């Protein structure tokens with residue numbers, strides 16, 4: 088038998104058997120295909136589809152988009168002190184900022200969470216990336232353990248070492264991406280796209296630093312800064328290589344005065360006004376360039 092005939096037999100034999108059975112009025116039981124037949128497998132969190140949040144404000148996509156990220160949530164309460172949990176305190180600040188930004192107009196706003204839900208860390212910057220955000224602000228509150236005397240707000244940006252590492256990782260992962268931070272990388276060689284991503288990352292870090300500086304400038308006298316207000320660290324939540332990002336530590340939850348201020352209506356409003364103003368100035372500078 089030639090190879091061709093053998094191959095045909097391999098394909099045709101099952102069909103012939105099925106046809107024969109059918110002709111004889113017999114049937115072979117087959118699995119019922121329907122929803123009950125769908126098997127669901129819980130994938131690890133990193134592969135989970137990110138639920139994209141609602142975007143508030145003008146639906147004009149040319150308007151800048153700010154992502155506000157209230158830290159922690161759900162089963163992760165964050166720091167706690169003086170009867171306050173960080174996850175609740177920062178959600179209050181985030182919602183106040185959202186309201187101030189919508190009232191002020193001109194920008195689009197989305198929150199990574201609007202209620203008490205748990206998000207894994209990498210989901211947060213990923214939401215900013217997927218929505219093609221222009222600015223990302225993660226809001227937290229510090230804890231000094233038993234030491235209630237320590238107080239004050241501080242602003243973190245990604246350290247340059249962490250920033251470089253993030254760029255390298257991103258280049259590795261996103262080599263097939265078309266654009267990063269407005270830079271065309273499609274069709275470029277691996278080395279060229281890595282360099283372009285590194286440059287884009289540097290620019291994003293400059294913009295993040297500029298925004299952090301504006302928060303300090305606008306918030307002086309209102310936000311109650313820690314003596315060392317500007318810091319940098321290797322924070323996973325800031326590793327969105329193409330979105331300028333800061334992490335705002337609003338104060339010490341373990342300090343009664345800070346905790347009372349940050350959970351009061353006036354305190355939240357004062358924070359929201361300053362932050363909204365810093366955001367407005369930041370975008371005004373961006374569009375002038």
Ligand code: ZN
Nearest residue numbers: 158165227228
């Ligand atoms: Zn925190």
